[in-house]
């Protein structure tokens with residue numbers, strides 16, 4: 444569903460160049476439930492941004508459904524992202540002036556879903572992530588873990604084929620984290636939604652079926668496992 | 672060093688009232704290394720804000736060094752916080768337009784430390800949290816876990832007596848998290864700095880000497896343990 448071919452990414456700061464990704468080859472098939480693990484600063488968020496088509500590599504190519512995304516115009520790319528990809532950012536990135544319910548509706552409205560349908564779907568998703576009763580709070584009135592769950596509900600709003608979630612359980616206690624992982628596991632099994640997580644959280648790492656380990660800008664391990 | 676006496680905290684949203692803390696009694700002695708655990712939304716961050724003197728309870732009192740903080744004027748309170756309390760926020764709250772180095776210097780400059788001393792201390796602290804080489808990056812040029820560590824370095828900048836850290840390891844891989852926990856454990860043992868963590872992270876919970884559990888706005892457990 445998404446693939447990186449010999450992808451390099453570096454940042455320039457003045458005249459120094461920081462090489463973050465040094466040649467990444469990575470294929471995510473439909474229906475996968477994969478984690479990308481690695482030390483702080485190793486490039487997990489950078490890979491998430493590339494997989495979610497939010498950023499471009501300096502070298503190498505990104506493919507979505509076997510098409511090189513460089514061939515797509517801005518508008519096509521934007522539509523594709525809105526319809527097919529859900530992203531949970533490490534810092535949540537919720538719109539501060541909108542309520543939780545409005546935040547979750549946003550991608551659906553951008554995708555031209557009728558308002559009444561978007562509204563009931565947003566209520567349903569917020570209930571699914573355990574936030575019934577909090578729909579009309581704004582982000583600063585929500586706890587860290589509650590904001591994290593609004594961000595997940597928003598990522599699921601347009602029924603995407605691929606969800607890229609950067610540390611989706613970092614701010615959750617174990618009981619809530621397990622409920623959230625169950626929710627994602629069910630969407631994966633019953634609806635074939637592909638999930639790619641950037642995470643260091645053992646509770647999530649134990650429940651994925653494939654772990655990709657990053658170190659010094661390269662993939663050093665890519666193994667299948669029996670999900671717990 | 673800090674204590675909450677029968678503290679109640681609630682938020683009003685329209686005509687509904689959300690009761691978050693329902694009567695909390697909590698004493699933190701000098702030199703303690705304590706964790707506050709509990710489900711997402713249970714009130715951990717709310718307690719952190721009260722302990723760090725950033726917020727006031729609706730009922731009940733907060734004492735710092737045995738003095739009721741209500742007796743302090745705004746200016747006194749502000750000086751006390753700057754000199755004696757370091758806080759790590761769940762969302763980091765770094766100043767986006769300043770570099771990591773400048774962010775760490777900020778509390779020292781506010782406290783009238785000479786610039787050259789503040790500058791070398793900031794470099795030292797950033798090295799201690801593993802960020803040597805990243806001192807001149809701004810927050811958006813840093814990974815989530817790197818930002819988290821800048822926030823910790825900033826909290827330690829004025830040699831505070833009490834550090835209140837809200838989920839300080841949530842965005843860190845295990846190796847880095849252990850280094851950070853070691854750093855805090857050493858400051859605690861060798862310099863008597865009191866640490867209060869709000870966390871659900873098992874890796875940190877195993878290394879504190881006391882765990883306070885929150886549920887439905889009340890403390891349901893307060894036990895000493897052998898730190899790992």
Ligand SMILES: Nc1ncnc2c1ncn2[C@@H]1O[C@H](COP(=O)(O)OP(=O)(O)OP(=O)(O)O)[C@@H](O)[C@H]1O
Nearest residue numbers: 454483484485486487488489812813814815816817
């Ligand atoms: N805009 C930028 N300019 C310069 N350097 C950057 C920029 N964005 C990220 N970096 C650097 O790229 C490296 C990788 O960052 P990335 O956010 O992908 O790491 P990560 O694996 O997600 O880390 P964490 O686990 O701490 O979230 C880091 O060393 C970071 O400092």
Ligand SMILES: Nc1ncnc2c1ncn2[C@@H]1O[C@H](COP(=O)(O)OP(=O)(O)OP(=O)(O)O)[C@@H](O)[C@H]1O
Nearest residue numbers: 584585586587588589682711712713714715716717
């Ligand atoms: N300004 C506010 N207005 C209304 N409700 C608020 C406000 N701030 C926090 N709350 C509510 O207070 C409750 C406790 O929030 P708090 O941030 O202390 O929880 P927490 O234990 O830190 O959660 P987490 O583990 O998710 O970070 C939550 O249900 C939250 O929605």
Ligand SMILES: [Mg+2]
Nearest residue numbers: 488533814815
């Ligand atoms: Mg990251």
Ligand SMILES: [Mg+2]
Nearest residue numbers: 586587716761
């Ligand atoms: Mg919190």
